[in-house]
Amino acid sequence: MTTERRKSPDTTRRSEASRRAILTAAFELTGEVGYAKLSIEGIAARAGVGKQTIYRWWPSKGAVLFDAFLALTEGAEGAGEQEAALPDTGDLEADLKTVLRATVDELNDPRYDEPMRALNVEILQDPALAAAYAERLDGPMKELKKTRLRNAQQAGELPEGLDLDLAIEMVWGPLRTRWLERRGPLTHAYADRIVETALNGLRPRPA
Amino acid sequence: MTTERRKSPDTTRRSEASRRAILTAAFELTGEVGYAKLSIEGIAARAGVGKQTIYRWWPSKGAVLFDAFLALTEGAEGAGEQEAALPDTGDLEADLKTVLRATVDELNDPRYDEPMRALNVEILQDPALAAAYAERLDGPMKELKKTRLRNAQQAGELPEGLDLDLAIEMVWGPLRTRWLERRGPLTHAYADRIVETALNGLRPRPA
Amino acid sequence: MTTERRKSPDTTRRSEASRRAILTAAFELTGEVGYAKLSIEGIAARAGVGKQTIYRWWPSKGAVLFDAFLALTEGAEGAGEQEAALPDTGDLEADLKTVLRATVDELNDPRYDEPMRALNVEILQDPALAAAYAERLDGPMKELKKTRLRNAQQAGELPEGLDLDLAIEMVWGPLRTRWLERRGPLTHAYADRIVETALNGLRPRPA
Amino acid sequence: MTTERRKSPDTTRRSEASRRAILTAAFELTGEVGYAKLSIEGIAARAGVGKQTIYRWWPSKGAVLFDAFLALTEGAEGAGEQEAALPDTGDLEADLKTVLRATVDELNDPRYDEPMRALNVEILQDPALAAAYAERLDGPMKELKKTRLRNAQQAGELPEGLDLDLAIEMVWGPLRTRWLERRGPLTHAYADRIVETALNGLRPRPA
DNA sequence: GTGTAAGCGAGACGGTACGTCATGTCTTGTA
DNA sequence: TACAAGACATGACGTACCGTCTCGCTTACAC
Known part of the structure; x- marks a missing residue:
């Protein structure tokens, strides 16, 4: 579990602003043009981000969308996360x-x-x-x-x-x-x- | 119901040989490379057919695959089709x-x-x-x-x-x-x- | 001069109406879209003629255009052709x-x-x-x-x-x-x- | 004269190797198959280059051939360019x-x-x-x-x-x-x- | 403080496939 | 059998993205 991210870049220097812009763009674009027509280029353009920044952190457009959801649900849960039932x-x-x-x-x-x-x-x-x-x-x-x-x-x-x-x-x-x-x-x-x-x-x- | 195919090309001139080659190629290629990597170009090449012949008769690669299945099941049913239960x-x-x-x-x-x-x-x-x-x-x-x-x-x-x-x-x-x-x-x-x-x-x- | 049209089809059965329609269409289309965008398909469609009828009688679109000119000048000369000077x-x-x-x-x-x-x-x-x-x-x-x-x-x-x-x-x-x-x-x-x-x-x- | 290349891509990032390969391929192919049969696809293939790299920098195959000539003459002139007479x-x-x-x-x-x-x-x-x-x-x-x-x-x-x-x-x-x-x-x-x-x-x- | 090594926006690159168009040949049915 | 119609295999078109790469720039961390 500790060595799973061997090749991944240094996470500490990561730009949080770019990350959020990418996830937002991916989520919105999926709603607008559909997943089939969603492209990495499109996400990068909408987010005002270089393509490499996406490729650096995600392996596929599906993974981006997945993280977009994750961010969404985590944002919604708020503080008392464990108590859900x-x-x-x-x-x-x-x-x-x-x-x-x-x-x-x-x-x-x-x-x-x-x-x-x-x-x-x-x-x-x-x-x-x-x-x-x-x-x-x-x-x-x-x-x-x-x-x-x-x-x-x-x-x-x-x-x-x-x-x-x-x-x-x-x-x-x-x-x-x-x-x-x-x-x-x-x-x-x-x-x-x-x-x-x-x-x-x-x-x-x-x- | 009778006039629904106004713009479609004349079905009577259609080459049955090409049609079967396309369906077979599509089915086999899906099994070999997976649906995501299936391409119209690939189907046409494998079938020895021009791309236009595919675009003429099918609107999407999904439709081709669908017809491939249809041909399969219809071939399997044989004569006594109605009696299935x-x-x-x-x-x-x-x-x-x-x-x-x-x-x-x-x-x-x-x-x-x-x-x-x-x-x-x-x-x-x-x-x-x-x-x-x-x-x-x-x-x-x-x-x-x-x-x-x-x-x-x-x-x-x-x-x-x-x-x-x-x-x-x-x-x-x-x-x-x-x-x-x-x-x-x-x-x-x-x-x-x-x-x-x-x-x-x-x-x-x-x- | 006598053996030059060895492979050409029998000229006597040729449709004069189609021939004229093709030459007219070729001439007009060249003026409208330019020679570069002139196509055999376009000529055939405009002339209401099958493509094969063009291929049967002319070796290239240039030859069609050439004949269109020939028809034009011959039409203009009229009867007293020899007297030009x-x-x-x-x-x-x-x-x-x-x-x-x-x-x-x-x-x-x-x-x-x-x-x-x-x-x-x-x-x-x-x-x-x-x-x-x-x-x-x-x-x-x-x-x-x-x-x-x-x-x-x-x-x-x-x-x-x-x-x-x-x-x-x-x-x-x-x-x-x-x-x-x-x-x-x-x-x-x-x-x-x-x-x-x-x-x-x-x-x-x-x- | 200063603003003439408004929409052209950034010339500084251009690959000189690709540019030369394209011009050479275009020139040679024209000699081999003739201009009529010269194709952008063919140039790209011969030059080992993506088609888009040609479309990015030239508007037509004629323009490529033109630049090929330009490169030729400029190469031949050598140092004392101005003194020609x-x-x-x-x-x-x-x-x-x-x-x-x-x-x-x-x-x-x-x-x-x-x-x-x-x-x-x-x-x-x-x-x-x-x-x-x-x-x-x-x-x-x-x-x-x-x-x-x-x-x-x-x-x-x-x-x-x-x-x-x-x-x-x-x-x-x-x-x-x-x-x-x-x-x-x-x-x-x-x-x-x-x-x-x-x-x-x-x-x-x-x- | 000042390298120095990331991450970053940008975008050119070699490619693949797209969907369209025209080629020239072949087939079908009409007159 | 010439014709209109049009399906066919072929292949180029110009576009969109792919995933990789290299540019300068900025932004930390380490010395």
Whole structure:
């Protein structure tokens, strides 16, 4: 872990102003022209920066966009970073609906939609980026989800032997897929229906 | 519907030999160099064809790859095309496992893995391609799935009010996501677990 | 002369309408877009003719333009073709000035300027075309000039041993060069000065 | 004169090696395949240079060829550039014959014939190139010619009122035309005959 | 304090691929 | 069988970016 950045340049001399300008430019341009037409040259021009400054610090345009997201989320978290957790009122179904409804609102925000989709697509093609995503962005969130589900297990709301990864996929997967593939509108009603169906299963339950 | 191709060139004069060479080249090259490095120039060179012949008939390299798949599946279907259906032994769970296990085997086939993933990625970025995919490739398969689930409803294995689209997502989504995002190995055991979890739901069922 | 068109198709079946449409289109397009941007495709489209019809009968776009000129001059000559001759009033200097002034007027006609220049340029690059030009267009005119000069020789206005080809070059060359290379305006005064200078020579003549 | 190159890129960063490679390649290729088949792609390939490097510094292939000539002549001039002058022995006729014979020898050199003709043809079609040619290549030479003729005027060998531009055309025009249009062989005898005819005029002179 | 060695904006460089255009040949269907 | 139409393989066009490189400039750190 300590020697991982052998070839990277000296980070202490890095220009914070350039870094922020690049991330901002990348984020905005992705929203304006789409990820496919996003270019390093374009980012550099918009940011008023030499191309080499980008190549010096990032291996690909996907990595730049990734860092742009990272900066965004870190900026939003504020001071009390560690304390984030999913709501836990004791009612798993209600809590999941709350969370999914919030996700729906976020995904419907036009400012984030295009760059977020671009990042998700890029991850499919770049394993290194996927690893970074899994570790830095998706990982922490997934841990929160697991914690909430584990609590539900202890409360008896979920069975002991449940595959939590699969459970998460059942609850959050359909929403993400519908968003990523634009298969239909993202609504609170849809969020609710997912939660109910996932919890109860497809099979009829005895009354 | 009849006049939709006003500006397209005369299809009757089209060279079938060139068309097949292009589709074959596109499919093979995607497997060899990956979709990102696939180029129209490369396809044309490999196919022994002028670039213009590709631009004349396809709007994008994604469209070429799409047609390559279409040709593949149509070639495979052979004569008895209409009779395709999902297995129906009366045991929904067993049948779904059979189908998902077959899908697992297909997705593990290295020949199709890379091009198929490329096509799926491209669809995320090209709405026109997505529409074609939904209509020509995914649509028919989805109809088979719905039919099977409807049969199960009539047999009382599934409730009347079930959202079939969501149900399909619950069953097939996790497998597709794991494959697309390379989140883990695709095994028969995983296929079975998905089916069981989706059918029973996350919540404990009374014994 | 008899075997020169070995590979050409049967001329008797040729469509006169297509031929004229092609020549007209070529001439007009040269005036409109310039010779450099003139294309066989463009001529065919403007003439409402298949490309093959042009390739069947002409070896190059220069040849088409050449024929367009030929058609033009032949159309203008009318019936009494053989009777053309340069004016001969017995005063060589006056006659040459008359002829050169007429040439000046022709070269200043904007309709012919661009196509004529194009043809002259093309001739520099295509020996076959140059030969055709020398034989069909320039040759007859040069014969007229020589005849007039020979008459002057017999009248004692020019010395017996004069190189007539060089003499023609002295008289007509400067005008043609000034036009071809756009070195200056073509005026009657310039025409007169050429004739005087060529006849008298650069050296002072005794009074 | 100071602000004429507003949009041109920074000349100080220019690669001299690339520039020379391009000019050499252009000159050689013109000799090998002819100007018509000369292509920017071909020059770039032969020079081991990206196409953009050519487009960055030259507006057309004609301009490249022009610079190739410029480099050639500038290389040949050596140190004492300003001192060049046409011979002046006091005998105008002899001096002009000397100069024209030298020109004949130069035009007969097969290394320069094709590229030089190509440049001359291109000038007919490109006014910008023509202006550059007039200023940089033809202009200085023309000044030398005028100077020699002016000296002859002062010595009484030529009349005061003579149009020097026209006189130059009379002497050098026929040779240039015969070369450019390949109308016949370029010989010393022909050079001599031109000078004699131009000086004495077509009309007979009293003995 | 003053090198000296980074990072920086700038942009030229050798390349690859783009999407368009025209070439000259070949094929199809009409008259 | 000549023709209009137009698909075809070929190849150059001029553009956009790629990722690398070199320029001066500025901005620390080390001596």
